[in-house]
Amino acid sequence: MALLFQLLVVFLLLLVIRYAVPQLHPILYSALFLFVLAYIMMNVLIPFIKKLRNIFHGVPEPYGQLLLISAFLFFISESIMQHLSESGYSSLANLAQFVVKIAILSFWLPELVKLIQTLTALITP
Amino acid sequence: MMTILDFLQSLISGVLYSFIVVIIIALLATVLNYLFPSFSEWTKQLLYIVIILVVLRPAFEQLLLIQQLMKSIAMLFVTSYPVLTAGMAISGNALSLLNFQPALLLFANGAVFFADKLLLPLVTAALLFDIVTRLNPLISYSKLSDMLRTTLLAVVSSIVAAYSIFITAGGAVSWGISEAASEPLKELIRQNIPFVGSFVTDSMGTLGRYSSGAGFMVGGWLLVTLWGIAILPVVQTLLLAFLYRWCAALIEPFTSSELSDVLDDIGRSLFVLCAITFLMIFAFVYTVLFFIVYVKLSMT
Numbered sequence: 419m420a421l422l423f424q425l426l427v428v429f430l431l432l433l434v435i436r437y438a439v440p441q442l443h444p445i446l447y448s449a450l451f452l453f454v455l456a457y458i459m460m461n462v463l464i465p466f467i468k469k470l471r472n473i474f475h476g477v478p479e480p481y482g483q484l485l486l487i488s489a490f491l492f493f494i495s496e497s498i499m500q501h502l503s504e505s506g507y508s509s510l511a512n513l514a515q516f517v518v519k520i521a522i523l524s525f526w527l528p529e530l531v532k533l534i535q536t537l538t539a540l541i542t543p
Numbered sequence: 544m545m546t547i548l549d550f551l552q553s554l555i556s557g558v559l560y561s562f563i564v565v566i567i568i569a570l571l572a573t574v575l576n577y578l579f580p581s582f583s584e585w586t587k588q589l590l591y592i593v594i595i596l597v598v599l600r601p602a603f604e605q606l607l608l609i610q611q612l613m614k615s616i617a618m619l620f621v622t623s624y625p626v627l628t629a630g631m632a633i634s635g636n637a638l639s640l641l642n643f644q645p646a647l648l649l650f651a652n653g654a655v656f657f658a659d660k661l662l663l664p665l666v667t668a669a670l671l672f673d674i675v676t677r678l679n680p681l682i683s684y685s686k687l688s689d690m691l692r693t694t695l696l697a698v699v700s701s702i703v704a705a706y707s708i709f710i711t712a713g714g715a716v717s718w719g720i721s722e723a724a725s726e727p728l729k730e731l732i733r734q735n736i737p738f739v740g741s742f743v744t745d746s747m748g749t750l751g752r753y754s755s756g757a758g759f760m761v762g763g764w765l766l767v768t769l770w771g772i773a774i775l776p777v778v779q780t781l782l783l784a785f786l787y788r789w790c791a792a793l794i795e796p797f798t799s800s801e802l803s804d805v806l807d808d809i810g811r812s813l814f815v816l817c818a819i820t821f822l823m824i825f826a827f828v829y830t831v832l833f834f835i836v837y838v839k840l841s842m843t
Contacts, residue, residue, distance in 0.1 A: 476567045481593045
């Protein structure tokens with residue numbers, strides 16, 4: 419709940435900045451956004467994901483962690499992408515999303531190889 | 544008996560573990576979908592990969608095991624049948640004792656060969672079609688795999704019918720337990736095991752008819768042991784198939800319909816695999832009984 423209040427404070431601060439120094443608003447907005455994102459990640463998201471990993475420790479070893487980490491990465495890329503396209507750089511946003519997709523897929527590549535091996539073992543005589 | 548129980552227990556616990564894993568993974572996916580709705584498309588695909596790797600592994604291993612068994616038994620038949628047939632023909636009185644029909648040996652061998660070369664690859668194809676269908680729902684092979692399964696069951700049941708015609712036409716051997724006692728039991732099995740139930744009872748009847756005739760030569764306990772060993776792969780496959788279908792029923796509320804559907808379809812394919820295994824078991828028991836009788840006759 420404290421976080422919600424802090425977010426509101428950030429919002430008010432941004433409004434003040436927009437009124438006082440409109441020229442500096444975009445850069446301060448980006449800086450504040452990154453700062454808040456890092457803050458939320460450190461204080462909320464990462465502990466929560468660790469807790470989830472502990473709860474779901476019954477999932478066999480690499481898979482649960484992989485799912486959580488990919489979802490986490492996807493969320494971060496999504497929020498950065500949204501910020502970039504809000505500032506009018508949608509081509510950059512597209513690139514950011516693409517890079518994160520490649521990263522997630524490269525995490526899963528060994529499992530994909532295992533899948534292909536399992537399926538081909540069935541049809542090799 | 545204890546070893547059989549241990550074996551069954553280890554089988555069930557291994558399979559149960561992977562099914563509990565499915566349910567936990569499904570819950571995790573629900574939480575992820577709630578937290579990151581835009582990730583839900585990914586979750587579905589990744590979950591599917593995990594399910595294939597973790598949960599379907601017992602099914603794949605069972606299929607590979609049956610393939611290997613089938614290959615080695617076909618090899619055993621090819622090498623042993625000439626010797627066996629020649630020995631039976633020389634000792635002569637075996638023919639009158641057991642209503643020995645060389646055609647039946649040929650038929651059993653042919654059935655195993657057929658199963659190895661055609662039926663098993665078709666079951667594998669049905670299984671792979673199911674997986675591909677769920678992997679990419681736009682290209683659906685579900686009707687094809689359904690048709691493959693029904694065709695396979697029809698082929699297997701016609702082979703079993705041919706077996707029973709062969710054996711009853713001989714007429715020398717009769718079903719040991721009285722019909723009145725066994726009929727309700729058969730009906731119970733037929734009602735409760737989907738797809739293969741009637742097939743199981745039919746072939747049980749056929750085999751019972753045959754082995755009760757051989758009983759006085761071989762000895763009851765030996766027959767029970769032989770059956771116990773031979774029937775294990777069938778029981779294993781049947782249990783696995785049931786566990787898959789139960790699991791599909793259990794996870795249906797939690798996950799997307801694709802996951803429960805694929806587990807259900809794999810269960811059905813395993814029922815067909817069980818029917819095919821029965822063919823192999825039948826031929827195997829028949830051959831071993833002949834071996835025993837032949838050895839006994841040549842010793843006296």
